[in-house]
Amino acid sequence: MTRPPREARSRLRAVLPWLMWPALYGAGLLGAGAAFASDAPLPWFNTVYLSLALAIAACERWMPHEPRWLANDGETPCNLAHTLLTKGFAQVVAALVASAPLAAATAVAAARNAGGPWPSHWPLPAQVVLALLVAELGLYIAHRSAHHLPLLWRFHALHHSVRRLWVLNTGRFHFIDSAFKALLGQLPLYLLGAPLAVFMWVGAVTAVTGLLTHCNIEMRTGWLDRVFSTPALHRWHHSKLLAEGNRNYGENLVLWDQLFGTWFNPPRRPPADIGIHGQVAPRFLAQLAQPFTASGVRQIMGMPPVRRHNGPTSSAPEAGEPIRKT
Numbered sequence: 001m002t003r004p005p006r007e008a009r010s011r012l013r014a015v016l017p018w019l020m021w022p023a024l025y026g027a028g029l030l031g032a033g034a035a036f037a038s039d040a041p042l043p044w045f046n047t048v049y050l051s052l053a054l055a056i057a058a059c060e061r062w063m064p065h066e067p068r069w070l071a072n073d074g075e076t077p078c079n080l081a082h083t084l085l086t087k088g089f090a091q092v093v094a095a096l097v098a099s100a101p102l103a104a105a106t107a108v109a110a111a112r113n114a115g116g117p118w119p120s121h122w123p124l125p126a127q128v129v130l131a132l133l134v135a136e137l138g139l140y141i142a143h144r145s146a147h148h149l150p151l152l153w154r155f156h157a158l159h160h161s162v163r164r165l166w167v168l169n170t171g172r173f174h175f176i177d178s179a180f181k182a183l184l185g186q187l188p189l190y191l192l193g194a195p196l197a198v199f200m201w202v203g204a205v206t207a208v209t210g211l212l213t214h215c216n217i218e219m220r221t222g223w224l225d226r227v228f229s230t231p232a233l234h235r236w237h238h239s240k241l242l243a244e245g246n247r248n249y250g251e252n253l254v255l256w257d258q259l260f261g262t263w264f265n266p267p268r269r270p271p272a273d274i275g276i277h278g279q280v281a282p283r284f285l286a287q288l289a290q291p292f293t294a295s296g297v298r299q300i301m302g303m304p305p306v307r308r309h310n311g312p313t314s315s316a317p318e319a320g321e322p323i324r325k326t
Contacts, residue, residue, distance in 0.1 A: 016063065017220040021212060021230060024059075028052045028208035036200060045204065053211055056167045060216045065231070066272050069164035069216045076168060081284040082158070083171025086178040118193040128201040131189055132252055135202055138184035140256040143249040146177065150301070154291040155180075157300045160245070161280035165231075165238060166216040174291065185251070209252045225265050229254055233263075235270035240277065278302035 031048035038044045064070055119127065146156035155177040162169050189199065213234040221230040233248040247264030250257050257263035279299045281290045290296035298305060 013063070017218050018222070020059065020063075020217055020219045021221050021224065024052065024056060024212060025208060027055075028211070029204065032201070032204035032208070036197070036204075041200070049207055049211075052208065053167050053170075056211055056215050056217065060166055063218045064216050065218045065235075066164070066216055068272060069166055071164070073163050075162060075172075078282075078284045078287060079162075079168045079172045082173060082175075082287075083168070086173050086175055087171050118195075120193070120195060124197060124201075127194070127198050128205070131194055131198045131202050132205060133255065134188050134192070135185040136251060136253050137256055138186075138188055139181055139251040140249050140260075142181040142184040143251065144262070146180070147246050147249075150297075152177070152180065154297050154300050157276055157278060158280055158287055158291075160238060160274075160276050161278075162238075163275050164216070165214050165235060165274065167211055167214060169214045170210045174288065176291070181251075205252055225254075226258070226263075227253060227255075232270070233265055235274075236264050236266075238274040239271050240273065240275060241271075244271070276300075276302070 028048065031052065032045055035041050035044035035048050061070065119130070122130070143156075146152040155174040158174045159169075159172055159177065162172065186199065186202075189202070209229055213229050213231055215231055217231070219231055221228075221232055224230055225232055229248070229250040229252055233250075233254065236244050237248040239245040244264065247262050248254065248257055249262055254263055278301050281287045281296070281299075290300065295305070
């Protein structure tokens with residue numbers, strides 16, 4: 001006797017949230033593996049990345065975590081522009097590193113460092129896991145610093161200024177913010193002598209994880225929250241409340257959050273009201289320039305303009321004023 005279609009759909013809908021994250025994560029990594037095995041790894045990886053983003057966007061419409069986040073917030077042009085700038089810059093760097101002269105130089109350097117600290121004799125999957133752990137520490141330090149140091153928060157605030165989370169928020173970063181994170185995340189691997197293939201896989205894992213952490217899909221990740229940076233954890237990270245938002249700094253893994261006491265996942269629903277209490281400029285070019293002006297910094301920090309007697313308004317930051325979201 002077959003089950004009624006409505007009951008079958010209900011059961012499927014109950015199971016799908018548990019399958020979504022592993023299925024999309026696995027599909028992204030399998031696609032990356034196929035791309036890296038091809039004759040044109042970068043173009044094919046871009047195809048995989050775009051396909052995964054489109055699949056996630058479709059799933060967001062089908063089974064959203066927060067229905068109100070489906071509404072258009074007018075930020076799509078800026079999100080796309082920042083994504084093209086930051087991801088495009090990363091692609092140019094990757095293409096240069098993978099070019100024949102630099103690839104040859106990298107091979108020579110690797111040969112000279114054959115007796116160095118990086119375990120090049122390990123299987124590639126083991127090297128990638130080690131690289132993720134090493135890079136994650138640098139990414140954790142960069143991300144946590146960006147929430148606590150005004151000099152860095154002025155750039156990182158752009159990412160937190162969104163009012164909804166969805167797949168297109170993934171690349172909404174100021175290029176200075178992205179460059180700082182890339183430096184701290186990749187420099188240790190370079191100094192240790194990690195090969196190019198390891199860098200490519202760390203980049204792939206970071207790209208796939210980023211798409212998923214920002215997605216608006218109803219997911220249940222259970223014990224995975226203890227290991228990976230999941231949407232459930234990242235939604236808390238976007239909370240306006242300092243006690244909730246200054247948590248879960250992990251980019252791909254949450255090992256360092258666990259060790260340093262910043263892992264946060266209470267048994268309640270994350271807030272739908274997200275963002276910052278400061279103001280970010282509404283236009284792309286203005287968003288790029290805003291962190292470099294005194295008045296722009298005060299707007300980002302949510303500070304009122306400083307008024308001088310018989311003089312123009314000054315926007316110089318004052319020592320000791322609060323930063324971040326509250």
